[in-house]
Amino acid sequence: MLVDTIVYFLLKEFIAPSIAKAISFICGTIVAYLLNKKWTFEETTHKSSKIFKFMALYLCTLGANIAVNHLSLQIVREAYLLAFLAATGTSTTLNFIGQKWWVFKKS
16 A cells, blocks of 8 residues: 555656556555565465456456546545545455455465
8 A cells, every 4th residue: 555655646746646546556556466475365376377366356446446536536626635545445445355255265
């Protein structure tokens, strides 16, 4: 979330908020995969299927993240922090559920 936050607030000054949100989300995704694989879910195997599942999950939640950010900004204009928190909270919840019960599910 820290990477997502920093990248978003830096980029939104130069590009549209939705594009900034997409780029920041992708940067955060890369960091999240590495950290979640190793520490959160203690995954030691290197299966490409897990990477593809992770990417599919994050593509879906990327859409949710951008949509919530966009809708929040439509409701409360210029409330970038509120929109960011709503979008990040939504995608973080969906990502954790998807990782726990699908991507890194213990068989």
